[in-house]
Amino acid sequence: MERIAVFPGSFDPFTVGHQSIVERALPLFDKIIIAIGYNSEKKQFFPVEKRIQWIKECFNNDPRIEVDVYGGLTVEYCKTKNALFILRGLRTAADFEFERAIAQTNKKMVYDIESIFLLTTPEHTMITSTIVRDIMRHGGDASQFVPAVQDPDAYKL
Ligand code: ADP
Secondary structure, eight states: OOOEEEEEOOOOOOOHHHHHHHHHHHGOEEHHHHEOOTTTTSSOSOOOOHHHHHHHHHTTTTTEEEEEEOOSHHHOOOOOHHOOOOEEEEEHHHHHHHHHHHHHHHHHTTOOEEEEEEOOOOOGGTOOOOHHHHHHHHTOOGGGGGGOOTTTTTOOO
């Protein structure tokens, strides 16, 4: 059976920290689905179509990587994709506490789905989409924190 992992997140925008987690997890799985959680109530910074396009570009359309959008519960989405693994990155102790509660709840809901955590590499620990958005919002240069994309105006507002 194919080992499929879902990497869920807002990815608003997708950062080099996210990219590193996916690249390091690739040897563990046959396929990784980068799944953008969509919530119509939640304000978004970059349109979801743009986020999909930039993530795809970042992995050069690698067939082992799928990019998708989902709504509702992550475990339900995993079932529709036959994914038995949820991939998440851990930066700090705060991340751990937050992730622990979600992963244990998910386990209670669907026992067969395992959450897998990779520790962030030290150089990516401080990168958050929130800070990257702030830099962009104020016209700063955030290029070192996001994967390079073809459109030079991609992240300009
Ligand atoms: P969410 O809104 O679900 O927290 P994010 O897009 O912020 O979504 O993050 C998705 C996943 O990527 C989470 O597991 C998060 O811990 C991880 N992540 C975020 N930033 C980094 C980073 N700099 N390095 C490694 N993992 C990260």
